Amino acid sequence: MLLPAAGAPARRRGPALQEALREAVRSGRLTAGTRLPSSRELAADLGVSRGLVTETYEQLTAEGYLRSDRGSGTWVSGAARSAARGARDHAPRAAGFLVDFSPGTPDLSLFPRAAWGAAQRSVLARLPHPSLGYPDPRGLPELREALAGMLARRRGVVADPERLVVCSGVAQAVTMLGFVLRDRGVRTVGVEDPGSPEHGRLFASAGVETRWLPLDEEGLLPGPLAASGVGAVVVTPSHQFPSGISWSAERRSALLEWARETDGYVLEDDYDGDFRYDRAPVGALQGLDPERVAYAGTVSKSLAPGLRLGWMLVPDTLLAELVERKRTMDLGNPVLDQAVLAELVTRGGYDRQLRRCQRAYRERRDALLAALDAYLPGTRVTGIAAGLHVIARVPAVFGPRERFLARAADAGVALRTLEDYGTERPADGDIRLVVGYAHLAPSALARGVRLLAEAVRGG
Known part of the structure; x- marks a missing residue:
């Protein structure tokens, strides 16, 4: 779930937060019965006013996305039905991002x-x-x-x-x-x-x-x-x-x-x-x-x-x-x-084409691993032996997850998480990223990880 970063203009934070929560419910990332953080907690995590979060909760409760039980918090309603998971997977790559780490695309210049x-x-x-x-x-x-x-x-x-x-x-x-x-x-x-x-x-x-x-x-x-x-x-x-x-x-x-x-x-x-x-x-x-x-x-x-x-x-x-x-x-x-x-x-x-691609993609995988080691130390990477993407498990110290993703988006870095592809919601606080690398040059991979690290370390 991408939520607006604290650095976003105030006039945009309310609508952006509302749309992010709507999309999280529709996509199934927030399932029916999920208890949301209190307005005070979410405001502190995002660096926004408590009134903005309260207004967002009230608006989405009125629309039927959320329900509020007096004295027991705010929950995701069962009224909204999740859209088919992955509706955006084959849409054009995200516009406006400086680096898009979404998986699934080879280097078409090859x-x-x-x-x-x-x-x-x-x-x-x-x-x-x-x-x-x-x-x-x-x-x-x-x-x-x-x-x-x-x-x-x-x-x-x-x-x-x-x-x-x-x-x-x-x-x-x-x-x-x-x-x-x-x-x-x-x-x-x-x-x-x-x-x-x-x-x-x-x-x-x-x-x-x-x-x-x-x-x-x-x-x-x-x-x-x-x-x-x-x-x-x-x-x-x-x-x-x-x-x-x-x-x-x-x-x-x-x-x-x-x-x-x-x-x-x-x-x-x-x-x-x-x-x-x-x-x-x-x-x-x-x-x-x-x-x-x-x-x-x-x-x-x-x-x-x-x-x-x-x-x-x-x-x-x-x-x-x-x-x-x-x-x-x-x-x-x-x-x-x-x-x-x-x-x-x-x-x-x-x-010959397969051998050419293997050489290029191995080089890019190695460049990604080196960048993660340099800029996000402590990140554990798996799935490196094959394919066109890796799983990067970023330590919880760089979180929480919603703020991490929001700051990444604000810095122009597009990311997908492992939770986007299944039903499990791990509670350990680590951020599990599905990082595609085949379509990015080694220099772009290093730049993307550096931008991400600078964004999530800030403030």
């Missing part, structure tokens, strides 16, 4: 324009006219062959080209699977807590509810999963988003046992599985049971999200229904882009 252009010219010169007709909904045969070979080699999957469906990124893969599961009678799907908020929104668009399932440092907890009654689970086991853990072998086995015993399915979202910096990437879960695991991946992090190119390896029992769903959704992906990607994969250009 897109291999020359290699893509050369492959496109080659494809246009040789692609036969019939290939430009309505495509196989599963995708261009040469791309499916190329992707199957690459995924078997790099990710350890069981990759039959006949069971590979080219789609518009992982988002479409999730949506298609949602429709198929709903048609089969599945009404609820499990998602990781914390996890990608987008999964819930995509399943909701297919008429399927989601249920948060808790994680620990090894992966999904088997007990809550068994008791949940869900018919499928979507997971990120190779590099869990956002916590950064890699699931243990025991938890991978437990998940597959659950799927076999309950006739359930697993969707593996391998959103950044190629980016591992300490050793070879952890193999995909799908390789252990291709009949229970649907495996989805994308070029959004390795090339560019604007290409809208991804894939899903599908269990045989779901294949016909998924292909028909793909056909009715869009008749298939654009043939020329598929042919260009196939050219890059088969001629080694895609592997």
